[in-house]
Amino acid sequence: MKIVIAPDSFKESLSAAEAARLIQAGFSEVFPHARFASLPIADGGEGTVNALKEPLKARLHSATVRDPLGRPVEADFGLTDTRVAILEMASACGLHLLSSHERDPRVATSRGLGELVLAAIDAGARHFIVGLGGSATNDCGVGFLNALGIRFLDSDGRDISDGAADLQRLKHIDCSGLDARIAACTFDVACDVDNPLCGPTGASAVFGPQKGATLEMIPVLDASLRHVADVIQRDFDLPVATTPGAGAAGGVGAAMLAFLRANLRPGSEIITDALGLEQAIVGADFVITGEGCVDGQTSRGKAPMGVARVAARLGVPVIALGGAVTADIEDLNHVGIHAAFPSVRRACSLDDALREAAANLQATARNVAAAVRLGMAIKR
Numbered sequence: 001m002k003i004v005i006a007p008d009s010f011k012e013s014l015s016a017a018e019a020a021r022l023i024q025a026g027f028s029e030v031f032p033h034a035r036f037a038s039l040p041i042a043d044g045g046e047g048t049v050n051a052l053k054e055p056l057k058a059r060l061h062s063a064t065v066r067d068p069l070g071r072p073v074e075a076d077f078g079l080t081d082t083r084v085a086i087l088e089m090a091s092a093c094g095l096h097l098l099s100s101h102e103r104d105p106r107v108a109t110s111r112g113l114g115e116l117v118l119a120a121i122d123a124g125a126r127h128f129i130v131g132l133g134g135s136a137t138n139d140c141g142v143g144f145l146n147a148l149g150i151r152f153l154d155s156d157g158r159d160i161s162d163g164a165a166d167l168q169r170l171k172h173i174d175c176s177g178l179d180a181r182i183a184a185c186t187f188d189v190a191c192d193v194d195n196p197l198c199g200p201t202g203a204s205a206v207f208g209p210q211k212g213a214t215l216e217m218i219p220v221l222d223a224s225l226r227h228v229a230d231v232i233q234r235d236f237d238l239p240v241a242t243t244p245g246a247g248a249a250g251g252v253g254a255a256m257l258a259f260l261r262a263n264l265r266p267g268s269e270i271i272t273d274a275l276g277l278e279q280a281i282v283g284a285d286f287v288i289t290g291e292g293c294v295d296g297q298t299s300r301g302k303a304p305m306g307v308a309r310v311a312a313r314l315g316v317p318v319i320a321l322g323g324a325v326t327a328d329i330e331d332l333n334h335v336g337i338h339a340a341f342p343s344v345r346r347a348c349s350l351d352d353a354l355r356e357a358a359a360n361l362q363a364t365a366r367n368v369a370a371a372v373r374l375g376m377a378i379k380r
Helices: 017-031 050-052 091-094 110-124 144-145 178-185 203-207 217-235 247-261 267-275 278-280 296-300 303-313 330-334 350-355 356-380
Strands: 001-003 035-038 059-066 072-079 084-088 127-131 151-153 172-174 186-191 263-266 286-294 316-325 339-343
Touching: 001 017, 017 035, 017 050, 017 286, 050 059, 050 072, 050 084, 050 127, 050 267, 059 110, 059 178, 059 247, 084 091, 084 278, 091 110, 091 127, 091 247, 091 303, 110 127, 110 144, 110 267, 127 286, 144 151, 151 203, 186 247, 186 267, 203 217, 217 247, 247 263, 247 267, 263 267, 263 350, 267 278, 267 303, 286 303, 286 356, 296 303, 303 316, 316 356, 339 356, 350 356
Parallel strands: 001 035, 001 286, 084 127, 127 186, 186 263, 286 316, 316 339
Antiparallel strands: 059 072, 072 084, 151 172
16 A cells, blocks of 8 residues: 655644654554655745755755844745755744734734845845745735835835835835846745735735734725735736735735746645655555645645645545644535545644644544545445
């Protein structure tokens, strides 16, 4: 029996590599003689650099940049001999860098990502693979572009402040100070979502709450992003408000499309191609994938969906494990994920669930393996 294990990270509790190890440990209890192929993956969020550095033969570099609240933080990036840089926004502007009481998309800035891009350019990078998942921001990439030299000005010609709170004051965008080296760079953006910038499926409505937005904040944040999109449309004739993926990272996707002419691709696609996932799945009996929460967003470009698409092409069934599995996952059965199982085993607080994540995931993997063995026995 061959089993492929290809999970994403379980946000704020387990890295993709840790999740893969625990799932394999659980399955090994039931299938001790199985052949396992372990490929921890990512979709543009946390773990993107680690997932790609080995297949792309990249060396790790580090830079001091600003976190979402402007504090210094060390962020890593990978750099290959062919001058390809691998960056993840989460390392500079990630939600995990903030405690729960610090999360406020009105003040969180994406500036650290711009500083990380500049550090990579200083190190020689000219082509970028940038993962946008796991961000704490909703500023339409204004902080990010500010760091690269673009100014966002109010009616008096003064710079608006970082964060989303000041976006409604934007009147003019001045690109004359953009770092000249950017013109020689190309950008592939690994998006873990295909959400537009604005509207009911936009950045603020869908991702705002996990970044600290209250119900009262969401329409204000959405209107602010729409205002920036309107200015971009007026001054540069670029329609970013409804472009799929523009809502990634609170609008950094829109910023990269509009000002860096970036190529937005599903992060799971970029990473599964680099890892050779299709070759690994050939001959497998089934695939185990997973992430922290398997929900309606999973089918919109998250890593397990990328795994399922590859497996579906080869006719290999897929099982997903999640810390939580929500009720809105009907679409998953139609796109290659045949079953999904939550690993939280008791009613508990989020803090308890995160603390118990490792034990819960291994135990759930063992129970799912036992169910698979039972199904095989019944079939015989």
